[in-house]
Amino acid sequence: MNAQLFYVDLLLPMSHKEPLWDAYLFVVNDRIAEFGKQSELPLSLKSHSPKKLTDSVILPGFINSHVHLSYDNNYSSICDGQQIDWIEDLVERSRKFSPEKKLQVAKENIQSCIKAGTTFVVENTPFDETVEALNYSEINSLVGIEVFGNDPLKSDENFEYFLAKLERLQSLHPKLSFTLSPHSPYNVSDRLLQRIIDFSQKEGKKALIHLAETDFESDIIKTGEVPEGLKSFYKNLGVSEPSINSQKGMSSVEYMHSIGCLSHNLHATHLVKIRERDLALLSLVGTSVSLCLRSNAFLANGFPPLAKMLEKELPVSFATDGLSSNYDLSLLEEIKYAWFIAKSHGVNLKAEYLFESITSVPAKMFCLDRGAIENNRKADFICYKIPQSLLKSLKTPKVCIYQFLLSNLSDEKLNEVWIDGKKIFPRVSSTF
Numbered sequence: 001m002n003a004q005l006f007y008v009d010l011l012l013p014m015s016h017k018e019p020l021w022d023a024y025l026f027v028v029n030d031r032i033a034e035f036g037k038q039s040e041l042p043l044s045l046k047s048h049s050p051k052k053l054t055d056s057v058i059l060p061g062f063i064n065s066h067v068h069l070s071y072d073n074n075y076s077s078i079c080d081g082q083q084i085d086w087i088e089d090l091v092e093r094s095r096k097f098s099p100e101k102k103l104q105v106a107k108e109n110i111q112s113c114i115k116a117g118t119t120f121v122v123e124n125t126p127f128d129e130t131v132e133a134l135n136y137s138e139i140n141s142l143v144g145i146e147v148f149g150n151d152p153l154k155s156d157e158n159f160e161y162f163l164a165k166l167e168r169l170q171s172l173h174p175k176l177s178f179t180l181s182p183h184s185p186y187n188v189s190d191r192l193l194q195r196i197i198d199f200s201q202k203e204g205k206k207a208l209i210h211l212a213e214t215d216f217e218s219d220i221i222k223t224g225e226v227p228e229g230l231k232s233f234y235k236n237l238g239v240s241e242p243s244i245n246s247q248k249g250m251s252s253v254e255y256m257h258s259i260g261c262l263s264h265n266l267h268a269t270h271l272v273k274i275r276e277r278d279l280a281l282l283s284l285v286g287t288s289v290s291l292c293l294r295s296n297a298f299l300a301n302g303f304p305p306l307a308k309m310l311e312k313e314l315p316v317s318f319a320t321d322g323l324s325s326n327y328d329l330s331l332l333e334e335i336k337y338a339w340f341i342a343k344s345h346g347v348n349l350k351a352e353y354l355f356e357s358i359t360s361v362p363a364k365m366f367c368l369d370r371g372a373i374e375n376n377r378k379a380d381f382i383c384y385k386i387p388q389s390l391l392k393s394l395k396t397p398k399v400c401i402y403q404f405l406l407s408n409l410s411d412e413k414l415n416e417v418w419i420d421g422k423k424i425f426p427r428v429s430s431t432f
């Protein structure tokens with residue numbers, strides 16, 4: 001048995017629990033056994049010599065609910081409003097990566113995530129090399145195998161292909177969890193989407209999808225027509241064009257609902273191009289949501305109706321998306337941006353909620369026993385260094401601890417990252 005006792009100035013358990021000053025955290029093997037105030041340390045723990053994390057605050061490790069570790073910074077020729085050019089460039093570029101390059105990009109991205117306090121990722125990838133990199137790393141993950149397939153006549157064949165891929169990867173990598181990630185409603189036929197949702201419901205998994213992200217997606221769904229720019233894209237790739245049998249004028253969310261694919265077992269990312277009725281549908285079925293506000297801004301896609309989402313109590317997490325549409329993979333930077341940009345859209349996001357949205361909220365969405373400091377959860381936690389002078393001012397009555405931390409924390413102040421009860425950053429020696 002490996003038992004470790006930590007003393008820390010401030011511990012934020014999250015999951016709506018009060019911050020604890022002068023706290024202890026007791027970890028046995030890979031799980032949190034107990035935590036509380038040092039003044040109330042149980043007698044049974046007094047024989048353990050504590051590791052003192054001085055001038056520090058502990059939080060649960062962050063969970064990135066939507067990321068692509070396969071992409072590097074691909075600031076291509078995209079101009080505002082030219083999302084089709086961007087997606088073409090991205091696909092062409094990433095397909096040209098050699099297997100070694102794919103592995104290297106994924107490994108570098110995983111290290112960037114860890115150094116920014118992320119201990120669990122929900123990855124979306126078509127590449128086995130990314131899976132290999134995740135298997136090699138201590139970071140935990142749910143891997144969405146990206147599914148493409150527009151040809152309605154090949155829906156069943158395609159489903160069997162991706163299911164076999166999932167089963168193959170799962171048996172090769174039992175440490176990882178896998179699901180299917182149908183890319184978007186315009187890149188997967190309705191029949192293939194239905195088979196994926198059926199499978200997800202039966203297996204108790206979440207299918208991952210990009211939904212209501214761009215204007216061209218809305219246009220394809222609304223009109224059933226494929227824009228000229230995209231026609232050549234599909235032709236060059238040698239794959240079928242979207243063939244959408246929607247009633248004219250439908251939104252992406254309405255289309256998903258009309259084909260029976262809006263589900264509690266669906267996790268939708270972006271939801272920028274949505275209407276009031278879409279929100280009611282999403283809330284009715286309990287689809288969980290990732291918002292990637294910096295990615296939306298990067299691609300000039302707009303801003304989701306955040307105030308209404310919160311009003312409808314949609315489960316919303318914030319995520320980075322991939323480096324192809326963001327400057328870094330830091331969730332702390334993501335929620336800092338969300339805080340500011342939401343204000344400029346008249347939405348006053350609570351700092352506490354923002355920290356929840358990258359810890360306990362995605363943990364609940366994906367049924368993970370992580371994302372909060374709680375007895376018997378996996379011991380994933382991170383530790384930031386804060387000067388004693390700042391800690392003192394935090395103790396002043398009426399200071400909002402979360403808002404203060406949102407303003408004062410940075411990735412550079414991240415001191416330690418623990419996953420499954422093991423310190424993985426900073427390393428004593430590099431094995432990665």
Ligand SMILES: [Zn+2]
Pocket residue numbers: 066067068124210269321322
């Ligand atoms: Zn994405």
